[in-house]
Amino acid sequence: MGITTRRNKADKGGGNAQKAVGSSKPNIKKATFDTTKKKEVGVSDLTLISKVSNEAINENLKKRFENGEIYTYIGHVLVSVNPFRDLGIYTDAVLDSYKGKNRLEMPPHVFAIAESAYYNMKAYKDNQCVIISGESGAGKTEAAKRIMQYIANVSGGSNNSIQEVKEMVLATNPLLESFGNAKTLRNNNSSRFGKYLQLQFNAQGEPVGADITNYLLEKTRVVSQIRDERNFHIFYQFTKGASESYRTTFGIQKPETYAYTSKSRCYDVDGIDDLAEYRDTLNAMKVIGLSQAEQDEIFRVLAAILWTGNINFVEDKDGYAAIQDQSVVDFLAYLLEVDTEQVVSAITVRILTPRNGEVIESPANPAQAIATRDGLAKALYNNLFDWIVERVNVSLKARGAPANSIGILDIYGFEIFEKNSFEQLCINYVNEKLQQIFIQLTLKTEQEEYAREQIQWTPIKYFDNKIVCDLIEQVRPVGIFSALKDATKSVSADPAACDRSFMQTIGSMSNAHLTPRQGNFIIKHYAGDVSYTVDGITDKNKDQLLKGLLNLFGQSSNTFIHTLFPHEVDQDNRKAPPSAGDKIKASANDLVATLMKAEPSYIRTIKPNENKSPTEYNGPNVLHQIKYLGLQENVRIRRAGFAYRQTFDKFVERFYLLSPQTSYAGDYTWTGDAKSGAKQIMKDTSIPAEEFQMGVTKAFIKAPETLFALEHMRDRYWHNMAIRIQRVWRAFLRIRIEAATRIQRVWRKKKVGAEFLILRERGHKVLQSRKERRRFSLLGSRRFMGDYMGVNAASGPGARLRGSVNLPANEKVIFSCRGEILESKFGRSSKAAPRTLLLTRSKIYIVAQSIANQQIQVAVERTILLGSIKYVGTSMCKDDWFSLGIGSPQEADPLLNCVLKTELFTHMQINMPGGGFNIKISDSIEYSKKPGKVAIIKVAKDSTTREDYYKSGSIHTSQGEQPNSVSKPMPKSKPVAAKPFTKGRLIKPGGPGGRPSKLSSTTRNTKPIAGSNTPAVSQQQRTPQPVAISSHARPTTTSASRASVPPPPAPPAPPAAVPSEPVYRALYDFAGQSANEVTLTKDEIITVIKKENNGWWLAKNSSGSEGWAPSAYLKDETPLPPPPPPVVRAMPPPPPAAPRANGSAARGKPMPPAPPAKRPIAGQKPAPPPAPRDSGLSMGLASNGNGSGTDSGRNTPTPSIAGGLAEALRARQNAMKSKDNDDDW
DSSP states (O other): OOOOOOOOSOOTTHHHHTTOOOOOOOOOOOOOOOOOSSOOSSOSBGGGOSSOSHHHHHHHHHHHHHTTOOEEEETTEEEEEOOSSOOSOSSHHHHHHTTTOOGGGSOOOHHHHHHHHHHHHHHHOOOEEEEEEOSTTSSHHHHHHHHHHHHHHHSOOOSHHHHHHHHHHHHHHHHHHHHHEEOOSSOTTEEOSEEEEEEEEOTTSOEEEEEEEEEOOOGGGGTOOOTTOOSBHHHHHHHHHOOHHHHHHHOOOOGGGOHHHHTTOOOOOTTOOHHHHHHHHHHHHHHHTOOHHHHHHHHHHHHHHHHHTTOOEEEOTTSOEEESOHHHHHHHHHHHTSOHHHHHHHHHEEEEOOSSSOOEEEEOOHHHHHHHHHHHHHHHHHHHHHHHHHHHHHHTOOSSOOOEEEEEEEOOOOOOOSSBOHHHHHHHHHHHHHHHHHHIIIIIHHHHHHHHTTOOOOOOOOOOTHHHHHHHHOTTTTOHHHHHHHHTSOTTSOHHHHHHHHHHHHHHOOOTTEEEETTEEEEEETTEEEEEEOTTHHHHHHOOOOHHHHHHHHTOOOHHHHHHSOSOOOTTOOSOOOOHHHHHHHHHHHHHHHHHTSEEEEEEEEOOOSSOOSSOOOHHHHHHHHHHHTHHHHHHHHHHSOSEEEEHHHHHHHHGGGOTTTEETTEEOOOSOHHHHHHHHHHHTTOOGGGEEEOSSEEEEOOHHHHHHHHHHHHHHHHHHHHHHHHHHHHHHHHHHHHHHHHHHHHHHHHHHHHHHHHHHHHHHHTTTOSOBOTGGGOTTOOOOOBTTOTTSSSSHHHHHHHHTTOOTTOOEEEEEEEEEEEEETTEEEEEEEEEEEEESSEEEEEEEEEETTEEEEEEEEEEEGGGOOEEEEESSSOOEEEEEOOOSSSOOOEEEOTTHHHHHHHHHHHSGGGOOOEEEESEEEEEEETTEEEEEEEESOOSSSSOEEETTEEEOOOOBOTTOOOOOOOOOOOOOOOOOOTTOOOOTTSTTSSOOSSSOSSOOOSOOTTTTSOHHHHHHOOOOOOOOOOSSOOOOOHHHHHHSOOOOOOOOOOOOOOSSOEEEESSOBOOOSTTBOOBOTTOEEEEEEEOTTSEEEEEOTTSOEEEEEGGGEEEOOOOOOOOOOOOOOOOOOOOOOOSOHHHHHHHSOOOOOOOOOOOOTTSOOOOOOOOOOHHHHHHHHTTTTTOTTOOSOOOOOOOTTTHHHHHHHHHHHHHHHHHHHHHO
């Protein structure tokens, strides 16, 4: 972005800003330009060059030019070298890459300058201008077009009015180029006029209008061109592409026909298609809004100009001019809609009006007539061009009140030819004025502002070209323009006399930058010394039409001619009109005043060679341009100066969001003055003290990288705010979706499950309560799912099975399962073979697998229509065998075995055609073993195994459930506390700030804490008792002997109570947002009941409320187990006396504390408490601390000897009962 900000108006906030003092000095690494994006050739910013010299700058530009890099920065100034070829760097993709980017984020480009101007206009509400300078052929016009292309693309606006403005602004390029550009020796598309395009925008940054000001049209090109140059493009476009109507009406012929287009013998230009550009010109006229009548009048005037050049003169007997070809004059009179005599009189008779005396009509000689003829053509074209610009401005008039503007100045650059005359003097004068602006704004104003703001600054010496501007434009002492005007005041003198008078005045002038010579004079411009020819210079400065020509235009019956020349001729007016020098001086001063009101951006264009070669780099020529463009001085001042400056209030207004001291939630909260606020922003953004200075009314930032860092932080602030809003919204959407998903899941579970349950209940009725049932069929969780093999799936084994049997795509499988079929083989007993059963709505497929050539072959063994099944035969036992009674004369009936037979029968009954499902349930199974031969299969309940099996014509099975049994109730799931919506929750690890907590431990103790499950109260109430020591000889104890035994040493103090569950402390406040979330207060001690891996733990707070809490908010506060007490060696007691009885000895032993109970698992009943144990068993467990060392994970209590046999049997029974419950599924 353009980073030089200049204010001509009074600084705001200066009074309050002087109250703050002091600055901060944070120690951070200075931000640097990121060169990792692309390998850089040379340096992309000349302020980073190692040695500052013209030669070093030239070498860097050459290196980049040879590698296709034509753009280079000097701070915010863009240096552009004309590549003379298409590099493909102006595509839409390249344009999009520069949108919203800071200058240093992307390689140097004209799009970056355009983005800078547009961004600064929108952000700071200041008018902008882009000043493009350089010599002819350096690429100024192309740069201006690319800036317009970029701004039109990024400026937004979707309504028709804004789009129309954009299209018209872009259409001005081909239109004005056609009328104002021409081929020169240096440039095939050289701008022969100056243009300042002012784009006007509304408060939203949308283009609403534009205004164009034109300067210095080179109208002499209309009548004369040097060899290999051309007239303006429009003449060649018109003569080559005119329609038949124009050719007939206006007499248009080829360019070779007309003197004004054929003198230079150059009709075509490489790279320019005149016919295509003529069509573009006509289209631009339509876009801008020129009516067909207006277009016809424009081309009528162009035709009149062309035919004017074909008027030739001969000398009559008196030496005066006479018309050579009267037909040309007649046709010109027809085009101008005047009489022929009026045309002849206006050209061949000169009307002179001296200050004293009568009006004089003097016949002209041929030379004077030719000059008058050319004056007529130049006047027509000049006024036509001015009218086109004014007409374009009418179409581009702002739609609404414009808020800001961006100006683009495209004017031909400094010119030095072998012969330089008045035209070059005017052009170079305007370029001197532009150079003066550049010096004032980038050099002089910089130092003056630093001194005014009391900024520490090293002054830079520079050349101020104001002395050259004064030499040309000043009145007293006499300047060059004043000398020209004084020399032409005596109109009775001939041009040669005026030239001699002017040369005398030049010789008397004393100026170090002016050198008079014989017949010419030299001016030392900033771009070099230029020698100007005096011959004819005063006559060109007059720039006035003879009154005869003005009278001719006034007598025309064409209204468009009167529009071009609206002023009536005052025959008695003897006052000299403004000279050309006066006009160009006034225009230049107006242009300077306009540019000084805007924030400038600069593009300095350089021409690498004179041959328009894409590979040639003329080092001496470029070095000369580097010198007169002042690039070295610009580099030096950019290195020593500050890249950005802004008033304190504007700076704080722009960047107050970056400091928590000056803003909160987007609001400005700073109560101090603007200067102290700016210092606080610098401090909070960690800008090093050497990177900025605080002036009297402004803040100055040294490096552009620092400003870009601030802008990037500001962009990230809004980006983060948007992300927060989006995150909350997305979280709400996710929670809503999750809630809907849970509701849908429960509903589908109920709905789909209900359908399966209804189907299952129907299956009970199919068996008519006559067949014994298997336990599996009566499970509460059993559902009739149908396609168990997934034949209807799009992929998987079932899909491959479907493809192997070539099942039609429109045939849906409603039941699939693996089963068996009884195969009968000759000479051998029948045997069950595996098959796959597929049931559709009309058929049953029996699919077999076989191995052929070491490959598995899957094929349909038999296809049975449901309508052909007369009955289904099965037994009354719980076996899974059944037959399909078909009675086919060719095939036997299949005898099948399927564990899901009831479900198969149900689907068959539903899909049987006509509802004719017939099931035969009896003691045996009847089927046709061979066609026409019925066989009976007996079923016996004599199997000792769980599975059925076939042997010797009988099926052997076991006893089943009652035939009238129904399904058990649906088993209830384990009650689990409702989990919160983990998806979309806005909690980050580490607390509200989103950073890892410094208090939280990164490691987790996975070892169990001894006694962690023992209640603290019970430990405080218990007193450790001495444990009896066993021996091989069981001791006996009497009351007497016990009394004589000395007491043992005092036990150590009981350890501190250890909580039975993990204890945690809340690091932050947390407000529960739903019924199943617990509310926490900072530093509150809570108990964690259950841990989940999703960041939520089930916890209980001090008030007894239980719910889910975020694990990142909790810190483990569970105390570690106390260290073991020191061992106190005591004298062993004397051996006790023999006991009287075993029972009394056993009862006299101290009872150890019961081991801590395990935390019961949710949804299961806790195991019964262990029975009391004697010393022998309890000591073995006590050696493991809390008894968990030898725990195998089973809840089966270990029986104790003291409990007796009954206790052991009861424990064993409970264990077997729980095992049976597990095996039941």
